Amino acid sequence: MPLVAAGELVSRAAAARTAVAAFNVITLEHVEAVVAGAEAANAPVILQVSENAVKFRHGRLLPLARAAVATAEQAAVPVALHLDHVQSGELLRQAADAGFGSVMYDAAHLPYAENLAATRAAADWAHAQGLWIEAELGEVGGKAGQPALDAHAAGARTDPAEARSFVADAGVDALAVAVGSTHAMTTRTAALDHDLLKRLTAALDVPLVLHGSSGVPDAELRAAVTGGIAKVNVGTALNIAMTDAIRRFLTEHPEAVDSRKYLLVAREAMAEAVTRIIGVLDAR
Ligand code: G3H
Ligand code: ZN
Numbered sequence: 001m002p003l004v005a006a007g008e009l010v011s012r013a014a015a016a017r018t019a020v021a022a023f024n025v026i027t028l029e030h031v032e033a034v035v036a037g038a039e040a041a042n043a044p045v046i047l048q049v050s051e052n053a054v055k056f057r058h059g060r061l062l063p064l065a066r067a068a069v070a071t072a073e074q075a076a077v078p079v080a081l082h083l084d085h086v087q088s089g090e091l092l093r094q095a096a097d098a099g100f101g102s103v104m105y106d107a108a109h110l111p112y113a114e115n116l117a118a119t120r121a122a123a124d125w126a127h128a129q130g131l132w133i134e135a136e137l138g139e140v141g142g143k144a145g146q147p148a149l150d151a152h153a154a155g156a157r158t159d160p161a162e163a164r165s166f167v168a169d170a171g172v173d174a175l176a177v178a179v180g181s182t183h184a185m186t187t188r189t190a191a192l193d194h195d196l197l198k199r200l201t202a203a204l205d206v207p208l209v210l211h212g213s214s215g216v217p218d219a220e221l222r223a224a225v226t227g228g229i230a231k232v233n234v235g236t237a238l239n240i241a242m243t244d245a246i247r248r249f250l251t252e253h254p255e256a257v258d259s260r261k262y263l264l265v266a267r268e269a270m271a272e273a274v275t276r277i278i279g280v281l282d283a284r
Contacts, residue, residue: 140183
């Protein structure tokens with residue numbers, strides 16, 4: 001199946017009052033697992049590559065992007081490729097040529113006026129390339145390399161009135177909102193502010209995105225989708241599945257040396273996690 005644009009999947013999900021899952025990929029095994037997991041769920045999916053994943057790959061976007069495009073093109077379900085948490089202008093400008101149909105530009109760590117100016121410039125550039133663009137207002141904490149943020153501190157939440165002006169002035173197509181989730185949680189204990197989410201949904205006419213979804217329990221995720229979240233970003237849950245599977249395999253097979261043996265169980269564990277999470281979100 002040809003690659004689809006994330007914007008198309010998110011709009012379709014928003015219209016159906018459901019959400020599309022977007023999984024962060026780091027290795028080829030992540031890519032294959034996300035596609036296999038979505039195929040098992042018979043659901044569309046977004047593969048996303050973060051700026052941090054690109055840094056891990058020595059700053060090179062193309063090797064993983066090309067693997068993702070090739071895997072997506074052979075998928076039995078619609079797959080979109082999205083560049084996630086981009087802060088670097090240089091990386092942003094590689095998006096379209098590398099096969100990405102959308103980007104998330106992240107200037108949420110900056111004061112409001114600077115976030116707005118940087119995001120406006122990124123949105124103008126993205127739209128000129130035909131890319132769909134997501135931005136963030138109010139900061140979702142727990143990002144690698146950034147100081148710890150209390151997800152429940154007042155300033156860390158997205159203010160509905162401010163979000164309305166931000167979206168109108170920046171001209172973005174979707175907004176990542178801070179409603180109580182935190183990146184990189186290894187326990188599923190986040191409690192979301194559903195009242196705030198309701199007010200954000202009422203104030204905004206673009207789809208809302210939940211980041212840091214690995215730490216959000218199933219019931220909270222479902223309530224978030226009912227409350228207006230149309231794109232659910234998941235990263236850490238796949239790394240937990242991968243690492244647990246490899247750790248278990250190597251503990252049981254201390255003599256193993258063939259990396260395919262443990263990458264196979266890791267890929268299967270990630271695919272199962274993908275199918276499970278899509279099932280939680282699926283309101284079709
Ligand atoms: O943009 C990526 C996501 O927000 C991933 O967050 O690793 O906590 O699931 P997570
Ligand atoms: Zn995120």
